Amino acid sequence: MTETVGLPLWLVIIGGALAVWALLDHLLLPSVRWYFRRRVNIVINQINKRLDVRLPAFELTKRRVIIDRLIYDTEVLEVAKKYCQEQGVPNEVAMEKVKRYANEIVPSFNAYVYFRLGNWLSRSLLRVLYRVRVGSIDEEGFAKVDPLSSVVFVMNHRSNLDYILLACLAINRVAMSFAVGEWARVWPLQQLIRILGGYFVRRGSGDTLYRSVLARYVQMATEGGVVQAIFPEGRLSKDGRLGDPKIGLLDYMLRSFDSKKGRDLVFIPVGVNYDRVLEDRSSLLGLDHDTPKKSRLGVIRKTLLFIVHNLWLMLRGGWYRYGYAVVNFGTPISMRLYGKRYNVDFRNPDKKARMEKVKLLAQDLMLAVGRTIPAAPVSLVASVFVENPDKTFSKQEIKACVQSLISEIEEHGARVYIPRSDHDYTIEVGLRMLTLRHLVLEENDQFRAAPGEINVLRYYVNAIAHHVSSDK
Numbered sequence: 001m002t003e004t005v006g007l008p009l010w011l012v013i014i015g016g017a018l019a020v021w022a023l024l025d026h027l028l029l030p031s032v033r034w035y036f037r038r039r040v041n042i043v044i045n046q047i048n049k050r051l052d053v054r055l056p057a058f059e060l061t062k063r064r065v066i067i068d069r070l071i072y073d074t075e076v077l078e079v080a081k082k083y084c085q086e087q088g089v090p091n092e093v094a095m096e097k098v099k100r101y102a103n104e105i106v107p108s109f110n111a112y113v114y115f116r117l118g119n120w121l122s123r124s125l126l127r128v129l130y131r132v133r134v135g136s137i138d139e140e141g142f143a144k145v146d147p148l149s150s151v152v153f154v155m156n157h158r159s160n161l162d163y164i165l166l167a168c169l170a171i172n173r174v175a176m177s178f179a180v181g182e183w184a185r186v187w188p189l190q191q192l193i194r195i196l197g198g199y200f201v202r203r204g205s206g207d208t209l210y211r212s213v214l215a216r217y218v219q220m221a222t223e224g225g226v227v228q229a230i231f232p233e234g235r236l237s238k239d240g241r242l243g244d245p246k247i248g249l250l251d252y253m254l255r256s257f258d259s260k261k262g263r264d265l266v267f268i269p270v271g272v273n274y275d276r277v278l279e280d281r282s283s284l285l286g287l288d289h290d291t292p293k294k295s296r297l298g299v300i301r302k303t304l305l306f307i308v309h310n311l312w313l314m315l316r317g318g319w320y321r322y323g324y325a326v327v328n329f330g331t332p333i334s335m336r337l338y339g340k341r342y343n344v345d346f347r348n349p350d351k352k353a354r355m356e357k358v359k360l361l362a363q364d365l366m367l368a369v370g371r372t373i374p375a376a377p378v379s380l381v382a383s384v385f386v387e388n389p390d391k392t393f394s395k396q397e398i399k400a401c402v403q404s405l406i407s408e409i410e411e412h413g414a415r416v417y418i419p420r421s422d423h424d425y426t427i428e429v430g431l432r433m434l435t436l437r438h439l440v441l442e443e444n445d446q447f448r449a450a451p452g453e454i455n456v457l458r459y460y461v462n463a464i465a466h467h468v469s470s471d472k
Contacts, residue, residue, distance in 0.1 A: 058224025059175070059197065063108040070102045070217055071095070079212040094209065101213040107177065109197040114175055118196050122168040129161075130274070130325035134169060135374040135417045137329040142268075145332050150222045150263045152253065154365050155270040156242055156373055157231035158463070159277045161325075163198075166229055166270060169327055174227040179249055181235070197226075201249070203234055211248075218252040225263060228253075229270075232366060236279060238286045240462030242370050245362035247355065254346035254358060259339035267365055269330035271372030273379060273417075273463050275323025275433050280459050323378060323433045326417045330372040333365070375409050375416040375464045381430030382460040385440060385449040389457075392448040395431070402427050405468070414467040 058066075070076065080094040087094075126132050145151065153176065155166060163178050170176060177197040185200055193200075199221075205211060221228065232245035257265050277283070338361070339345065348354040384393060384401040393401075403423060406416050418426050431447065434440040439453045449457060 056225035058221060059109050059177070059226050060111070063106055066217075066220070067099075067102045067106050070106065070213065070220065071098055073216050073220075076213055076216050079209060083209050097209055098213055101210050102217070105199050105201075105214055105217050107194045107197050107199045109175075109177070110195045111175070113195050114197060115171065119168070119171050122164045126161075126165065126168055126325070129322055131321060131323065131419075132165065132169070132325050133327070133417065133419075135326045135328045136415050138331045141331040142329070145266050145334075146264055148225065148263055149266045149334075150225050150253075151227045151266050151268060151332075152222075153227075153229040153268050153270050154369055155229060155231055156272060156369050157233050157236050158240075158272055158274055159236070159279055161274075161278065162231070162272055163229075165272060165325060165327060167196075176227045176229045177221065178229050179231075215252040215255075218249060219256050222253045222265065223256065223263065232362060232369070236283055237462075238283045240280075240283075240459035242366065242373070242466060245366045247358045247362045250362055250365075251355065251358045254335070254361075255354065257335060257346050259336045259345065265335040267333045267335070269333070269365060269368035269372045271328045271330070271369055271374060271415075272326070273374050273376040274325050275376050275378040275430070276437070277459075278322075280456060284455055284459060320436060323429060324376055324417065324419060326374040326376050328372045328374050328415055330368050333368065370466050371414060373414075373463065373467075375406070375414065375467060377417070377419065377426050377430030378433050379430075379460045379464045380405060380416070381427060381434060382439075382457045383464075385434075385447075386454065386458050386461045389449050389454050392446045394446060398431065398447060399424065399427050402430075409464065409467045412467055414464075 076098060080091070080098055083089075083094045084091050151174065153166060153170070155162060163180070167176055167178075175197065177199060178193075179201045180193055180198045181201060181203055190200070199217065201214065202210060218228075230249050232247075232250070233243035234246040235243075237243055253265065335346075344357050344361075346354060346357060348357070380402050381398065383405055384398050387401075406418075406423070409416050419429060431440065434457075435442050435447070439450055439456055440447050441450050
């Protein structure tokens with residue numbers, strides 16, 4: 001009984017590590033969790049006092065609970081049963097796929113990260129890149145929105161910064177959840193997006209089981225009052241124009257909406273325009289089907305070179321911000337009022353009839369978004385060179401052309417963003433941005449479009465093309 005027992009060093013190390021972990025798990029970690037949970041609750045209470053739409057209970061529910069609710073939802077279970085019959089697979093196989101899809105889709109919103117860290121990072125990034133401005137907002141329309149409504153921001157998609165821009169501008173009013181494409185499912189970006197309330201969507205997926213899980217999550221979030229933001233176009237604009245709407249997410253939100261009881265569903269059109277879109281050239285390359293697609297490594301390399309180049313310009317004092325990023329908020333569209341006005345019930349079990357109604361609504365929403373898109377300085381000035389690509393202009397001729405364009409756009413009821421309420425300064429800003437990027441060349445106070453850059457210039461003009469007469 002008194003003999004010495006020899007133990008190998010590796011076993012002693014493992015045993016010691018397990019003992020330390022047990023000590024942490026039972027004594028220290030609960031205190032740490034309690035501290036951070038208390039900090040989060042303090043932030044939530046502070047935020048709810050100033051938000052127009054309070055954080056809903058659904059958004060504050062633990063992710064694991066929502067995933068379980070989604071997996072064992074009656075509609076999902078019914079689709080899984082049908083999937084087993086059609087594919088001839090055991091129920092365990094279908095449920096395993098459902099669990100994988102639920103874990104992929106459901107976010108893990110953290111209020112502290114969203115309102116503290118996320119807010120600081122987004123504002124810092126935007127201040128470095130742009131002069132961010134809210135061009136117009138329908139305050140009267142916003143004031144009429146019931147705080148208990150399910151609010152959905154509907155926005156045109158110009159840049160991957162749209163997510164950050166909209167969330168940053170709306171952060172004092174609401175916390176929003178974005179539908180994000182598969183491009184962002186890379187470490188550590190996907191973890192950050194989930195913490196900030198975003199959920200991932202597989203664009204164009206033909207998997208009925210996946211679409212059913214996604215549809216039920218979107219319906220649960222909408223019914224739970226989560227403020228969402230979607231891009232009806234479904235992808236970045238490749239040529240700068242406002243694209244045709246995709247109706248998948250809209251259909252998910254509407255198919256269980258009851259206009260007579262429960263929460264109202266309110267869509268808010270949002271229009272954004274930039275004096276420079278970081279992805280402009282890569283988006284235009286997407287139009288050329290003969291151009292080989294770059295590998296992910298190539299994209300990362302190009303991005304890093306772009307960042308390093310701009311940091312070098314900052315150190316040398318030769319860097320300028322990318323002009324203005326302007327956002328307009330349009331008049332909210334209540335589905336309760338919309339349903340009464342057009343006698344529409346989106347719960348119609350006839351899928352074909354329902355989809356026709358959703359398509360009509362999607363077109364109305366895109367028209368509202370289009371009217372809201374602001375005419376920014378670069379888009380205005382670029383129009384002069386796109387209309388006459390081989391002509392050389394004096395500064396006075398450019399001003400005369402832009403003034404005429406501004407008048408035409410305003411006659412159509414669209415918004416023109418005029419920095420400092422000074423038309424001359426607006427034109428100077430647009431012209432300076434184009435010459436700094438060498439899209440427009442200056443020679444002896446005369447300006448002309450740079451050879452080979454007309455497609456980039458047209459990209460910026462296309463952002464406001466729908467504001468002018470079609471016969472021009």
